[in-house]
Amino acid sequence: MRLSKLSLAPVALLALGLISALPAAAQLTPKQELGKALYFDQNLSLNKNQACASCHLPPGWADxxxxxxxxxxxxxxxxxxxxxxxxxxxxxxxxxFSPFFQWDAAAGLFVGGQFWDGRANTLKDQAKGPFLNPVEMAMPSKRAVLEAAADPFNPNLLAYQTLFMSVFRVDLASLDLNNTIVVDAVYDLLAEAIGDFEKSRELNAFTSKYDYYLAGKVRLSGNELRGLQLFNGKAKCALCHLCAPAIAADGVSVMPPLFTDFTYDNLGIPKSINPLLAANPVDFGLGGRADIAALDPQGLQLGKFKVVTLRNIALTAPYGHNGYFATLTDIVNFYNTAGIPGMWPPPEVPHNVNRAELGNLGLMPMQVAHLVAFLNTLSDGYRPGPSPLAFPLPPLP
Structure with missing residues (x-):
C-alpha cells in the first residue's frame, strides 16, 4: 500500500494547521493498561522469566x-x-500501522501483515503466538497462560482481575478453564489487550528530531540535512522507506512518515551462521510460508522479508532479518556495495535479489556517515525544549 506523498514544507504544514499539539504524555485506556501489564509480565512464560518485553523492550522496542x-x-x-x-x-x-497482509495487484507485490514474513494479519493475531512458541515463552497451552495470569502469586493478579472485569466484563477468578470455548475466548481477549497497548502513544510516539523538524520546531544539522538529501536521492532509501508526510486512510488527516511501504524484498543479505541454533536452515522468508509457496510455483517470493520502519532504527541494532549487520554503518555500507564482486559473502537466498534499488550506489565514506547521521534523527524521545508533541497520533488502519 503506497501512500500518496505530500510535497509540503514544514512551515506550510504549520500554516495549514495540519499539525496539532497533544499533551506531553497521552494517557493509556484501561484496555491498554491491561495490555501493558500483560506485555511486561514474565510470569506468563513457562519458567516465569520471559515476557513480550524481553524481546521488545523500550526505548527501541526490540531485543x-x-x-x-x-x-x-x-x-x-x-x-x-x-x-x-x-x-x-x-x-x-x-x-x-501495518495494513492486513494482502496482494497489491496494481503494484504486483505482497503488502502488510506482522512478523518478518507477514504471517499474522493483526497485532492481536501476532500477540497469540509467542506465549505458545516453544523457543519463546514456551507455555504448553492457552489454558496455562490464563492460569498463570490468575495465579494467586502473580503480583499483577489484582490489576488483572480489575481490568479484565472493567474492560471485558470477565471475572478472572471464576473462569471455567476446563471449557475450551471459554479458554479460547479469554485468550483472544488477552491478545486483544496486548495489541491495543501496541497501538498506544507509548509505542507510537512520533517524537523524533525529524518529527520536530517537519513541524518546524528544530533545524537539522548540516550533516543530517546532507543525509536526508542522500536518503531521498543517490542512496535510494526513500523508494521503500517513505519519508514524507502523506494523506492518511481517512482522506483528511496528515500521516507522519512511517519510513516503510510495508512491502517485501530480498536484499541479498548473507547467511548468518549461528552455532546457538541446533539447526540453521536457509530462511526463505515470505516464500517459505506454505500458503505463499502454493501460490508461487515460480518462487518469486523466495528470500523476501518485510521492509521494516526506520523509526528508532538507531536503537534496534543489529540489522536485517538475521541480524547479520551489527551497526547502522555496516548495513548502509552493504546497501552501498551489495552486488560488487568480492565485497560480501553470497546472499542466503540468491533468488529475487533486489539489485535495482540497492548495491553499487557509489557513496563515499563521508556520505555514508551523513546518511547514518540522518538515520539517528529518527529515534523517539528527542527533547527540543518545552514543546508539545510534533504530531497527533494518526488514525490506525
Whole structure:
C-alpha cells in the first residue's frame, strides 16, 4: 500500500494547521493498561522469566541483548534456557500501522501483515503466538497462560482481575478453564489487550528530531540535512522507506512518515551462521510460508522479508532479518556495495535479489556517515525544549 506523498514544507504544514499539539504524555485506556501489564509480565512464560518485553523492550522496542552480543549471534533466548529464536526480533514500535497482509495487484507485490514474513494479519493475531512458541515463552497451552495470569502469586493478579472485569466484563477468578470455548475466548481477549497497548502513544510516539523538524520546531544539522538529501536521492532509501508526510486512510488527516511501504524484498543479505541454533536452515522468508509457496510455483517470493520502519532504527541494532549487520554503518555500507564482486559473502537466498534499488550506489565514506547521521534523527524521545508533541497520533488502519 503506497501512500500518496505530500510535497509540503514544514512551515506550510504549520500554516495549514495540519499539525496539532497533544499533551506531553497521552494517557493509556484501561484496555491498554491491561495490555501493558500483560506485555511486561514474565510470569506468563513457562519458567516465569520471559515476557513480550524481553524481546521488545523500550526505548527501541526490540531485543537489546542482541545488540550487546559481541559475537553478533543474533537470536533471542527463550524461557527455556538454551533455546533460541531463529530471527532478529523486530521492533514492535509502529507495527500498528501495518495494513492486513494482502496482494497489491496494481503494484504486483505482497503488502502488510506482522512478523518478518507477514504471517499474522493483526497485532492481536501476532500477540497469540509467542506465549505458545516453544523457543519463546514456551507455555504448553492457552489454558496455562490464563492460569498463570490468575495465579494467586502473580503480583499483577489484582490489576488483572480489575481490568479484565472493567474492560471485558470477565471475572478472572471464576473462569471455567476446563471449557475450551471459554479458554479460547479469554485468550483472544488477552491478545486483544496486548495489541491495543501496541497501538498506544507509548509505542507510537512520533517524537523524533525529524518529527520536530517537519513541524518546524528544530533545524537539522548540516550533516543530517546532507543525509536526508542522500536518503531521498543517490542512496535510494526513500523508494521503500517513505519519508514524507502523506494523506492518511481517512482522506483528511496528515500521516507522519512511517519510513516503510510495508512491502517485501530480498536484499541479498548473507547467511548468518549461528552455532546457538541446533539447526540453521536457509530462511526463505515470505516464500517459505506454505500458503505463499502454493501460490508461487515460480518462487518469486523466495528470500523476501518485510521492509521494516526506520523509526528508532538507531536503537534496534543489529540489522536485517538475521541480524547479520551489527551497526547502522555496516548495513548502509552493504546497501552501498551489495552486488560488487568480492565485497560480501553470497546472499542466503540468491533468488529475487533486489539489485535495482540497492548495491553499487557509489557513496563515499563521508556520505555514508551523513546518511547514518540522518538515520539517528529518527529515534523517539528527542527533547527540543518545552514543546508539545510534533504530531497527533494518526488514525490506525
Amino acid at each position: 537489546p541483548r542482541n545488540a550487546a552480543d559481541p559475537a553478533n549471534l543474533v537470536v533471542s533466548e527463550g524461557s527455556i534456557l538454551g533455546l533460541f529464536g531463529g530471527r532478529n526480533a523486530p521492533s514492535s514500535a509502529y507495527a500498528a
